[in-house]
Amino acid sequence: MTVSLSGLTPYRVPLSVDPVTAAAALAASLDGQGMPYLLYEKGAQIHFAAGEAVVLTLDGEGLHLTTAQGQRHQPLSETPLAQIHAALAELGEADGIAASGWRAYGWAAFEFAALIHRLPLPPDAGTLLYLMIPRHEVTLSEGEAALSATDPALAARWELALRSASPDISPHRVAVDEITDRSNYQQMAAEAIKQIDGAVFRKVILSRSVPLSTPVDLVQTYQALRRGNSPARSFLLNLGGIAAAGVSPQAILEVNPEGSLTTQPLAGTRALTGQPDQDAALQQDLLSDPKEIYEHALSVKLAQEEIQAVSAAGSVTVTDFMDVVLRGSVQHMASRVNGQLRDGASCWDAFGSAFPSVTASGIPKQRACREIMAREQSRRGVYSGAVLMLDSQGAFDAALVLRSVYHKDGKSWLRAGAGLISQSVAERELEETREKLRSVSRFLVPAAGEKV
Numbered sequence: 001m002t003v004s005l006s007g008l009t010p011y012r013v014p015l016s017v018d019p020v021t022a023a024a025a026l027a028a029s030l031d032g033q034g035m036p037y038l039l040y041e042k043g044a045q046i047h048f049a050a051g052e053a054v055v056l057t058l059d060g061e062g063l064h065l066t067t068a069q070g071q072r073h074q075p076l077s078e079t080p081l082a083q084i085h086a087a088l089a090e091l092g093e094a095d096g097i098a099a100s101g102w103r104a105y106g107w108a109a110f111e112f113a114a115l116i117h118r119l120p121l122p123p124d125a126g127t128l129l130y131l132m133i134p135r136h137e138v139t140l141s142e143g144e145a146a147l148s149a150t151d152p153a154l155a156a157r158w159e160l161a162l163r164s165a166s167p168d169i170s171p172h173r174v175a176v177d178e179i180t181d182r183s184n185y186q187q188m189a190a191e192a193i194k195q196i197d198g199a200v201f202r203k204v205i206l207s208r209s210v211p212l213s214t215p216v217d218l219v220q221t222y223q224a225l226r227r228g229n230s231p232a233r234s235f236l237l238n239l240g241g242i243a244a245a246g247v248s249p250q251a252i253l254e255v256n257p258e259g260s261l262t263t264q265p266l267a268g269t270r271a272l273t274g275q276p277d278q279d280a281a282l283q284q285d286l287l288s289d290p291k292e293i294y295e296h297a298l299s300v301k302l303a304q305e306e307i308q309a310v311s312a313a314g315s316v317t318v319t320d321f322m323d324v325v326l327r328g329s330v331q332h333m334a335s336r337v338n339g340q341l342r343d344g345a346s347c348w349d350a351f352g353s354a355f356p357s358v359t360a361s362g363i364p365k366q367r368a369c370r371e372i373m374a375r376e377q378s379r380r381g382v383y384s385g386a387v388l389m390l391d392s393q394g395a396f397d398a399a400l401v402l403r404s405v406y407h408k409d410g411k412s413w414l415r416a417g418a419g420l421i422s423q424s425v426a427e428r429e430l431e432e433t434r435e436k437l438r439s440v441s442r443f444l445v446p447a448a449g450e451k452v
C-alpha cells in the first residue's frame with residue numbers, strides 16, 4: 001500500500017554544511033538506485049523529494065493518474081488546467097494521501113503552451129506535464145534538515161549522507177563551444193525580425209541548442225552552477241524521463257495559500273563580467289538603451305494583463321520597476337507584478353494565464369509560440385517550461401527553466417535564447433545567447449572517468 005509522507009513527523013538532522021551541499025549529497029546517494037527525485041530551492045529552503053506515491057501526467061492523449069488505487073485515464077478535455085486541478089482536488093486517503101494533504105513536485109514542458117493557447121500540438125511533443133507526490137521528502141535550511149521518509153533504510157542512508165556531506169567537488173570542467181553557431185541562429189533570427197511588425201506581432205524569443213560531447217555529472221554540476229550564480233530559484237531533477245540541473249533567473253508565478261500572487265518578468269540583458277567598472281558601464285548602457293527599455297516595458301505590460309485576468313479588481317500593482325538583477329554571467333532588467341486571486345480562480349488558472357513566461361515566448365503569446373514551434377530545429381521540452389512545487393492548500397511555485405543543462409536518452413545539451421523585437425539586430429541577439437550560455441558552460445563537471 002502506498003503511504004504518503006504528509007502524515008509523518010519529520011526527523012531533524014543537524015547540518016555542518018550549507019543546504020546546497022547537503023541537498024546534493026542526498027541526490028548523490030540515489031545514484032544507481034533508479035529512484036526519481038526533484039530538488040527545488042526557494043528562498044532560504046531547499047526541498048528534496050524522492051519516490052513516487054502518486055504520479056499525474058498529461059500528454060496529447062489525456063491525463064494519466066497512478067495512485068494506491070491503481071491507474072486511471074481521462075481523455076484530454078477542452079479545459080486541461082481545470083482537469084488537472086480537479087484530479088488533484090479529488091485525491092484522498094484511498095489514494096495514499098494523508099488527511100493533512102499533500103505537496104507535489106514536477107515540470108511542465110514548453111509545448112504545454114499549445115494546449116493553453118489552442119495551437120496544434122506537435123506530433124513529437126511527448127509528455128507535457130509530469131507531477132509526483134513523493135514518498136520521501138527532506139526540507140533543508142541553514143543548520144538543519146527535516147527528514148520524512150516512509151522507508152527506515154532510506155532514512156538511515158540519507159542521515160548518513162547528510163552527516164558526511166562535503167563541499168568538495170571535482171575541479172575539472174567540460175569544454176563547451178558556445179561561440180560557433182551550428183543552428184543557423186543568426187539567419188533564423190533575421191528572418192523572424194522581418195516578421196515582427198511592432199503592432200500586432202511585437203516580440204518573439206528564439207533559442208538555439210548546444211550539444212555536449214562529454215557526459216556531465218549532474219549532481220556536481222548543480223553544486224558548481226549554484227555556487228557560481230545568484231538565481232531566483234534552483235533545481236536538480238531526474239524525473240519523468242529527463243534529468244536537468246539549473247539556476248532559474250525568475251519565478252514565472254508564485255501563489256500563496258491566501259491567494260496572493262506575483263510574477264517577475266525579466267527582459268533586457270547585458271553581460272556581467274565581474275569587473276565592477278565595466279559592469280557598471282554595461283548596466284548604465286542597459287538602462288539607457290531604447291530597444292531594451294521598450295522590450296522590458298512590453299513584457300511588463302503583458303504580465304500585468306495576465307495577472308489582471310485572474311485577480312480581484314484593483315489588486316494588481318507593479319513594483320521594483322526596471323530594477324537590475326544579477327544572474328551569473330548576465331544582468332537583467334526586472335520588475336514585479338502582483339495581484340490577489342479573484343473568487344473562483346485557482347492557482348492553475350493563474351499558471352495558465354502566465355505560462356509560458358512572456359520572457360521565454362513573446363508577444364502575443366499565441367503567435368510567438370506558433371513561430372517558435374515552426375522555426376526552431378527541435379522541441380524545447382522543459383527548456384523555457386517550468387519546474388513546479390505546489391500543495392493541497394493552494395500554494396504554487398513555478399520556476400522558469402533557463403540557465404540549465406539537460407540530459408535525456410543518452411544525450412546532454414545546453415540551450416539559450418534571446419528576445420527579438422522589430423529594432424533587434426540578429427548579430428547582437430546571437431551574442432546574447434552566448435552570454436547566457438556562459439552562465440552554465442563554465443560550471444559543467446565531467447562524469448566520473450571522462451577525459452577533459
